Amino acid sequence: MAATFPIGSGRQYVIVHDSIHHYERDATRSRNEVRLQPLLRKGIQLDSFRLEVTPAAEVDAQVDHFGNPTWLVSVEAPHSELRVTARSQVSIAGGDRAVRTAIPWDPDVLVRTPAVEFQLPSPRVPELPAIKALARQMGLAEGDWESLVRANRELRLQFDYLPGSTEVSSTLQEILDRRVGVCQDFAHVLIALARHLGWPARYVSGYLVPEAESEGNSHAWVEIGSSDGSWLGLDPTHKSETREWHVAVAVGRDYSDVSPLRGVFVSEAPGAPPEVSVKIAAIDPFDLRRQMHAASHTLQDQQ
Secondary structure (H helix, E strand, C coil): CCHHHHHCCCCEEEEEEEEEEEEEEEEEEEEEEECCCCECCCCEEEEEEEEEEEEEEEEEEEEECCCCEEEEEEEECEEEEEEEECCCCCCCCCCCCCCCCCCCCCCHHHHCCCCHHHCCCCCCCCCCHHHHHHHHHHHCCCHHHHHHHHHHHHHHHHHCCCCCCCCCCCHHHHHHHEEEHHHHHHHHHHHHHHHHCCCCEEEEEEEECCCCCCEECCCEEEEEECCCCCCEEEEEECCCCCCEEEEEEEECHHHHHHHEEEEEEEEECCECCCEEEEEEEEECHHHHHHHHHHHHHHHHHHH
16 A cells, blocks of 8 residues: 655645445435544644535534544435535644654553553454464564564565455454455454553544645554553554554544444435545645635625
């Protein structure tokens, strides 16, 4: 999987995430949770966010159990399709390039902290004998940060990256049996390994911002909980630690907690798989200056 990383710091990016859901027969109503708003993190500033929904919908904002901004979208009239478009603008400053190390947990302390929720099995990451076997095969040691860093770096030697080889519903056991997958699958495998080795580990969904412009998909990586309360990011798809170009939109125990759009609809027939597109573009500083200048004149004209 190729990736182009940004050069320099203090750049602005526009992210447009578009999702269209078609229904074979009109849905009389639909209700969905949307998690597409970038999280505020060190070095990442959310300049603006707008959620557009067609047809007209009731939209309400809340924060879920894991601290993710969650938009509740309800359409109460018959509709043949639902289109949800999230438009974000973020500013990214240069990140700290210092090497970070997670501090192991005392098991007796971990069980008394909220982080234990991320060390226990979850719906998409159950305990499996195959994970224990993989940890032995890779020579990973319990409570050893360097083992996790090596697993993150070498997981792609065990699994092939093959777009379209798996589905959102593919289980962890299926991924381990077939040894192929995409970023979501590699994140689940690394989470399972980390939890087996005694670490809290959470799933992160988001985007990789490019240097200029890209069309592609959202991305997924892993964060490991350190006993000092910090979370350190690992990206098994790119065999690297996370940097400032990893823009997170949601965290959870696994994908089931962070699905970009999840809900129900009422219809006499099933719906089709959604059409999803993601476009990310860096804003040229001169274009940004022109936009601000134009906005300033518009405001003056209105006063």
